[in-house]
Amino acid sequence: MEHYPKFAKAVDARKKEFIERLREAVAIPSVSTEPARRKDVVRMVEWMRKQLEKLGTKCELYVAGKQTLHDGTTLDLPPILFGVLGEDKKKKTLLVYGHLDVQPAAKEDGWNTEPFELVEKDGKLFGRGSTDDKGPVVGWVNAIETLQKNNIEVPVNIKFCFEAMEESGSEGLEETLRARKDTFMKGVDFTCISDNYWLGKTKPCITYGLRGVCYYCMEISAAKQDLHSGCFGGTVYEPMADVVWMMNQLTNLDGHINIKGLNEMVAPVTEEERKLYEATDFDMEEYRKDIGAVKLSKKTKEDLLMGRWRNPTLSLHGIEGAFSGAGAKTVIPAKVIGKFSIRIVPNMHPDKVDKLVIEHLNELWKSRGSPNRFKAYSSHSGNYWLSDFKHPHYQCGARAMKTVYGVEPDYTREGGSIPITLTFEEVTGNNVLLLPVGAGDDMAHSQNEKINVSNYIEGTKVLGAYLLELGKM
């Protein structure tokens, strides 16, 4: 790593500039789930294209088709940004994936600052997308640009795939990648994704597993339209009573999932795996305090990590159609949709899980004995992913982290899903590495999302060091 010290120094010197670059990115409210923001999403893609082109990247914007909205209208999908930087046949080729869209955010949801203005406070950069995923994506630009400006050769060809529908189920991406299997995707030797987080706040990690997710809806209706509870209460079977009855059957207080056959699908814990949990640096009490919970649902570090990473969980998200505002509305909701999801792990195949769950819900409904109309269905699903943390590609990432942070990273899994990870692995036929930049308390998807200045700047160094390491493979 002869070039690393020069590179690291140069990154430190450009800190302010890099923060300004992230500020520009955060200022574009590229919320993919809100049709009214679609033009901002496209603007964000254009912004990123310019960044990549300045590096010398050949870019292509590809619109994968149209999105059909809830009301039946259609809308162009935002373009996927493909880029090629270097086509040296003597070099190996890295594919970098990231996403340019963000979750919705509004100050009144409980943000302390305007979500689309990057605000630096106490060494933290607050703003929607700061850590998920604009910080890491901009980090790649920072790292490559710094290598170039300091005349350090980038030792691999880099392909970029930056999408802008990740927060909306990556609509259109998977088909596009599969269709480009023998063109753009050909010759990719390894893929790197920086779209997850450290386990804690102080020690870096490399991620080799993700849970999948299966999302379900239970639709119950009793009337043509909402009813006044004074005028109609006492004469109808209320869908709200049905839906809470159904939702209440799904889990026990301790989180145990009451769906026959589901837990039996879970792969047993191996000895090697157990040792990773034991070795992982993780402070339960700090985790509890960060969340603000009175008590966690697991007693030991190992159980807690397994609860997050390698065991299924069922979360009840809410009820569409029910009264959800502030104040007191005396409505009998006519039609409600109870929503929950199950995080799936090896060896729970989504198709099998779907079958078990829908059958279970239909049986439960029968035992409820309500005359109301009922329909249970899967909303979407994404498989789990598990890689080999001993792969040489992972060792490149690990050495890069050691170079920057001076410690060996932990090997972690994530409880969340990045479904496209599986697609990259399948389409390239090669190893995929998750190299997190942000910290465990960054609150992606939540109010007051942030990235630490240190994670952003040192993360930029990790990405550069990782590129240098790849040259040795």
Add this chain to the structure above:
Amino acid sequence: MEHYPKFAKAVDARKKEFIERLREAVAIPSVSTEPARRKDVVRMVEWMRKQLEKLGTKCELYVAGKQTLHDGTTLDLPPILFGVLGEDKKKKTLLVYGHLDVQPAAKEDGWNTEPFELVEKDGKLFGRGSTDDKGPVVGWVNAIETLQKNNIEVPVNIKFCFEAMEESGSEGLEETLRARKDTFMKGVDFTCISDNYWLGKTKPCITYGLRGVCYYCMEISAAKQDLHSGCFGGTVYEPMADVVWMMNQLTNLDGHINIKGLNEMVAPVTEEERKLYEATDFDMEEYRKDIGAVKLSKKTKEDLLMGRWRNPTLSLHGIEGAFSGAGAKTVIPAKVIGKFSIRIVPNMHPDKVDKLVIEHLNELWKSRGSPNRFKAYSSHSGNYWLSDFKHPHYQCGARAMKTVYGVEPDYTREGGSIPITLTFEEVTGNNVLLLPVGAGDDMAHSQNEKINVSNYIEGTKVLGAYLLELGKM
């Protein structure tokens, strides 16, 4: 009723004019629950003041104070419109109450037409407020004006009290009425309120009872902010699981309320009362079809009417803080507020009900064994009301209806609440009559609210005939 035929003929002749007057009223979006609409609410009060002044009414607009909003800011309450028409000491004095504000409405909620444009279709006038309560309120203007224009003496003095916060809990009204006990409210011999509906669609009725309502919140929190179900699922006790567990304990499938001591408070059914239910014209199958229900929760007409009118019911309204939008959000809500209300009947005193319910919720929570934070509280409550349907004042109303419709009205109760009814009875010390104008399928508070042209026009005649009847008391 020597003057009635002339009056009725004159009303028929002015039908178009009266529909135009209602159109003007509906066009003012006087939504009292939306602070941004406050100016429209005030505009509606001003509009009504002009209508009353044209009749010769001495009007006063009284602002009862300020409203404190959720975010702590304050806003002037819309004025209460007080009016005095006639001060003849030889005549008795009628107090007419109505409200000028409406429930929220938006086309995208499922309206077939613009809610604030009166649309006539198939003999129905669609529009927010058409039946609740602008139609009846404008009906008073139509009736009095027609008497005046035809030189028929109005045989009573009339006082008006039209408020514009009814849909927001009549904030400020009760205190104002009590403060005016010895001034404006003095000398009122009877009060008439037209703010409810016929039981069915074809036969008029007079209403002598109302249920009260006690509204409750259960606040459960586990975390400082919403959590990503992938990253945190499996490590926390989820408030959604707690709240559906709690909500599910409150009722059985058949609607039975599982709160100790509550059902014991309900007054037994008397023989005379039972005969009213038996005599009431009510088609269960038509009611079921109007609602669009697969099956009603009661088997006989009598049980159904008692279920609506004279037995308590518990409705689950929704969960604040839970995900309620369309689509799929994988959130673990950090803090949820489960909301439900109980419709109360004689002899359930709100204070006693509150005590029972809160104690019950606290005990239930203990038995749940969740470590999360819990708080149960009453949001608001209003007492039930029961009058004497044999009172001479009721017979005036009944005769007016018979004159217009040719049938004896049914004597009904209502399942909903009009809390101010109790206040008028207490403050004036005299009888209060509920004289409904709209039909049972008018869908107040719901999408596609309407009033039938026939109810609006014949209702105007009923109000006039009732005034003429009062002259004989």
